[in-house]
Amino acid sequence: xxxxxxxxxxxxxxxxxxxxxxxxxxxxxxxxxxxxxxxxxxxxxxxxxxxxxxxxxxxxxxxxxxxxxxxxxxxxxxxxxxxxxxxxxxxxxxxxxxxxxxxxxxxxxxxxxxxxxxxxxxxxxxxxxxxxxxxxxxxxxxxxxxxxxxxxxxxxxxxxxxxxxxxxxxxxxxxxxxxxxxxxxxxxxxxxxxxxxxxxxxxxxxxxxxxxxxxxxxxxxxxxxxxxxxxxxxxxxxxxxxxxxxxxxxxxxxxxxxxxxxxxxxxxxxxxxxxxxxxxxxxxxxxxxxxxxxxxxxxxxxxxxxxxxxxxxxxxxxxxxxxxxx
Amino acid sequence: xxxxxxxxxxxxxxxxxxxxxxxxxxxxxxxxxxxxxxxxxxxxxxxxxxxxxxxxxxxxxxxxxxxxxxxxxxxxxxxxxxxxxxxxxxxxxxxxxxxxxxxxxxxxxxxxxxxxxxxxxxxxxxxxxxxxxxxxxxxxxxxxxxxxxxxxxxxxxxxxxxxxxxxxxxxxxxxxxxxxxxxxxxxxxxxxxxxxxxxxxxxxxxxxxxxxxxxxxxxxxxxxxxxxxxxxxxxxxxxxxxxxxxxxxxxxxxxxxxxxxxxxxxxxxxxxxxxxxxxxxxxxxxxxxxxxxxxxxxxxxxxxxxxxxxxxxxxxxxxxxxxxxxxxxxxxxxxxxxxxxxxxxxxxxxxxxxxxxxxxxxxxxxxxxxxxxxxxxxxxxxxxxxxxxxxxxxxxxxxxxxxxxxxxxxxxxxxxxxxxxxxxxxxxxxxxxxxxxxxxxxxxxxxxxxxxxxxxxxxxxxxxxxxxxxxxxxxxxxxxxxxxxxxxxxxxxxxxxxxxxxxxxxxxxxxxxxxxxxxxxxxxxxxx
Numbered sequence: 001x002x003x004x005x006x007x008x009x010x011x012x013x014x015x016x017x018x019x020x021x022x023x024x025x026x027x028x029x030x031x032x033x034x035x036x037x038x039x040x041x042x043x044x045x046x047x048x049x050x051x052x053x054x055x056x057x058x059x060x061x062x063x064x065x066x067x068x069x070x071x072x073x074x075x076x077x078x079x080x081x082x083x084x085x086x087x088x089x090x091x092x093x094x095x096x097x098x099x100x101x102x103x104x105x106x107x108x109x110x111x112x113x114x115x116x117x118x119x120x121x122x123x124x125x126x127x128x129x130x131x132x133x134x135x136x137x138x139x140x141x142x143x144x145x146x147x148x149x150x151x152x153x154x155x156x157x158x159x160x161x162x163x164x165x166x167x168x169x170x171x172x173x174x175x176x177x178x179x180x181x182x183x184x185x186x187x188x189x190x191x192x193x194x195x196x197x198x199x200x201x202x203x204x205x206x207x208x209x210x211x212x213x214x215x216x217x218x219x220x221x222x223x224x225x226x227x228x229x230x231x232x233x234x235x236x237x238x239x240x241x242x243x244x245x246x247x248x249x250x251x252x253x254x255x256x257x258x259x260x261x262x263x264x265x266x267x268x269x270x271x272x273x274x275x276x277x278x279x280x281x282x283x284x285x286x287x288x289x290x291x292x293x294x295x296x297x298x299x300x301x302x303x304x305x306x307x308x309x310x311x312x313x314x315x316x317x318x319x320x321x322x323x324x325x326x
Numbered sequence: 327x328x329x330x331x332x333x334x335x336x337x338x339x340x341x342x343x344x345x346x347x348x349x350x351x352x353x354x355x356x357x358x359x360x361x362x363x364x365x366x367x368x369x370x371x372x373x374x375x376x377x378x379x380x381x382x383x384x385x386x387x388x389x390x391x392x393x394x395x396x397x398x399x400x401x402x403x404x405x406x407x408x409x410x411x412x413x414x415x416x417x418x419x420x421x422x423x424x425x426x427x428x429x430x431x432x433x434x435x436x437x438x439x440x441x442x443x444x445x446x447x448x449x450x451x452x453x454x455x456x457x458x459x460x461x462x463x464x465x466x467x468x469x470x471x472x473x474x475x476x477x478x479x480x481x482x483x484x485x486x487x488x489x490x491x492x493x494x495x496x497x498x499x500x501x502x503x504x505x506x507x508x509x510x511x512x513x514x515x516x517x518x519x520x521x522x523x524x525x526x527x528x529x530x531x532x533x534x535x536x537x538x539x540x541x542x543x544x545x546x547x548x549x550x551x552x553x554x555x556x557x558x559x560x561x562x563x564x565x566x567x568x569x570x571x572x573x574x575x576x577x578x579x580x581x582x583x584x585x586x587x588x589x590x591x592x593x594x595x596x597x598x599x600x601x602x603x604x605x606x607x608x609x610x611x612x613x614x615x616x617x618x619x620x621x622x623x624x625x626x627x628x629x630x631x632x633x634x635x636x637x638x639x640x641x642x643x644x645x646x647x648x649x650x651x652x653x654x655x656x657x658x659x660x661x662x663x664x665x666x667x668x669x670x671x672x673x674x675x676x677x678x679x680x681x682x683x684x685x686x687x688x689x690x691x692x693x694x695x696x697x698x699x700x701x702x703x704x705x706x707x708x709x710x711x712x713x714x715x716x717x718x719x720x721x722x723x724x725x726x727x728x729x730x731x732x733x734x735x736x737x738x739x740x741x742x743x744x745x746x747x748x749x750x751x752x753x754x755x756x757x758x759x760x761x762x763x764x765x766x767x768x769x770x771x772x773x774x775x776x777x778x779x780x781x782x783x784x785x786x787x788x789x790x791x792x793x794x795x796x797x798x799x800x801x802x803x804x805x806x807x808x809x810x811x812x813x814x815x816x817x818x819x820x821x822x823x824x825x826x827x828x829x830x831x832x833x834x835x836x837x838x839x840x841x842x843x844x845x846x847x848x849x850x851x852x853x854x
Contacts, residue, residue, distance in 0.1 A: 031728030043772045050445035082520050083498045155559035163559035269547045271522045
């Protein structure tokens with residue numbers, strides 16, 4: 001267990017290091033941030049001045065070393081664009097994204113697994129086929145379009161829900177959360193549905209495939225023969241066996257939601273990290289881009305770690321630590 | 327709290343009712359982008375200019391076409407060509423209660439060139455002034471190194487901050503956090519969330535016209551469709567930059583009103599008139615050119631005649647533009663009213679090309695940028711097709727904004743779409759930046775990307791720029807514009823348009839400077 005942890009930590013540090021080099025090179029290859037940041041009507045002298053102020057006039061390796069030195073002191077630099085600390089800005093946006101991603105993921109899980117079970121057990125009925133039809137739609141409809149339709153219907157036409165933004169927030173553990181207020185829920189429900197749709201479809205399909213496969217297994221037949229009630233067969237015997245792939249995918253998808261909800265955030269003007277990333281890419285705001293990608297990599301690493309831990313909880317046969325105990 | 331799901335309604339009737347009355351004077355503006363920082367000296371135009379119009383007063387007030395009106399400074403005169411005497415309004419107080427003096431204005435002017443960690447976007451204004459002499463709390467003398475008749479117009483975009491506060495809190499971030507954001511304007515800063523929203527509350531001690539709204543929120547809603555939905559849903563009261571494709575449906579919707587204004591955003595083509603063998607031009611066989619066709623006025627005129635400006639605006643801009651024949655539209659200063667956009671005449675264009683020695687045209691690359699000017703890729707595509715019809719085989723290259731600005735500055739494009747916005751309502755600055763000979767020493771022609779150089783334009787411009795008398799100045803500028811336009815120093819295409827939409831019960835003053843300010847909006851019943 002301990003060896004597993006140390007190895008994971010080493011991998012994480014290496015990944016973070018490589019990411020920072022890559023993003024430095026990438027921004028350098030795309031163009032000069034000073035040219036984007038500055039008013040197109042500025043004089044050449046102003047451009048030169050800005051480049052010097054931001055340190056962009058130095059060779060790239062010097063800029064990178066300076067970045068590393070500052071990073072050691074806990075600062076990823078000031079945003080070129082907003083002129084505030086890049087890490088602070090991202091962390092300030094993070095709760096909004098976390099609550100949106102979690103709400104969407106839970107929606108997908110809580111609706112997806114039961115629907116998947118129905119579609120798996122009753123796969124040849126009308127209901128089972130409709131659920132599968134719905135999941136195809138969930139896959140194929142682009143999120144921004146679904147989002148705009150929901151806004152048009154529930155906000156612009158029916159006036160039931162607000163169209164954009166995040167609702168009132170309340171503080172918990174020193175962080176502002178909007179899911180603690182009614183107004184917050186009114187705001188989060190449409191973006192969360194939009195965001196959950198594709199994940200929901202995925203969970204339905206995974207569950208259905210798992211259920212259909214498990215139902216044919218010998219142990220299910222034995223359980224039936226033993227006369228166990230169907231609820232217990234499905235809820236315990238089938239469920240436990242199909243949970244591993246679902247958790248794997250759920251973990252990956254959650255990490256993707258946390259770092260890739262940008263389109264939905266943009267449509268609903270949801271003040272999360274994704275929107276910040278889009279804005280920052282447009283203006284080549286390197287400190288933000290670096291900080292964002294480092295956080296992304298860290299998120300994936302942490303969630304994967306948690307998923308690995310869950311494996312061993314669900315299936316005691318799986319041991320962490322590289323199989324030496326097997 | 328404005329709207330809740332019907333499920334929650336029974337619990338919330340009371341709260342909603344109370345909220346309703348309190349919200350009556352709240353005004354929420356959905357804007358495409360809000361100021362990146364709240365440092366009032368950290369931007370020249372755009373969203374920064376919009377923000378500071380609420381919290382700060384400029385030294386003088388500019389009307390929609392850039393004419394200076396009394397503001398914090400009530401009177402001004404040039405006692406000699408290099409000396410201005412300004413009288414400061416005596417009864418103005420900052421939001422923290424301290425009185426405004428001439429010294430605060432002097433400090434604000436100094437700070438335009440001294441914003442830490444930035445390119446000093448407003449330095450162009452601060453650099454005009456060489457010396458600031460505070461004679462008394464209400465008297466300020468400004469000295470300029472050279473005669474600057476345009477000074478007062480420029481002072482109209484300089485926001486006034488308090489010296490006592492500003493010297494203690496110099497950093498940009500001090501304005502973001504609010505400690506330094508003390509102005510004299512109609513609204514006070516209440517809350518700022520970077521990239522998301524700016525919340526303002528009414529300054530009840532405002533010296534000028536009492537603002538109509540108790541609180542104002544500038545809300546960043548970047549996606550055009552989302553801005554429109556938010557307006558239709560009643561979540562915002564006013565939006566800017568309405569997407570062209572939704573204009574028709576909004577025009578027919580009685581719940582909203584659409585406000586349009588022509589703008590001072592000038593869009594034009596630059597043509598390399600400097601090098602002898604332009605890099606991205608060839609003859610029809612792909613061989614490099616032996617001479618530069620753009621150096622021939624007939625070729626430039628032929629290009630102008632080959633462009634159908636009305637059709638261009640219809641197809642590429644969905645009608646959101648006005649054909650341009652000069653640097654600014656009528657209504658601004660330094661405009662020649664007899665100068666009309668060239669009428670579409672492909673036949674004459676072909677004749678001129680033949681006369682210039684290019685009966686079969688030539689090949690050229692037309693450059694444009696993405697994410698910069700409204701629909702720029704479509705505009706250059708359309709122009710390329712139009713030019714092909716008269717024999718100029720035009721290929722299109724679209725570049726990202728960063729690359730585009732850089733290459734433009736280095737004169738790497740022979741043929742490209744550029745834009746110029748005017749802050750001060752007259753053509754002087756445009757002439758100086760775009761049409762005078764590029765000279766890094768004096769700073770003239772600093773945005774002259776085609777390196778156009780015409781001694782007659784330079785001469786006429788110098789005369790006009792030094793003229794103090796407004797009537798004579800207007801005439802001299804107009805004369806300069808005419809010389810440069812007949813010579814096609816740049817190729818005028820169109821002026822952009824500003825489009826806003828509001829709830830039906832809001833009146834909005836849509837101005838040519840495209841500003842989105844709460845003080846330009848009022849409840850529709852207020853005027854009756």
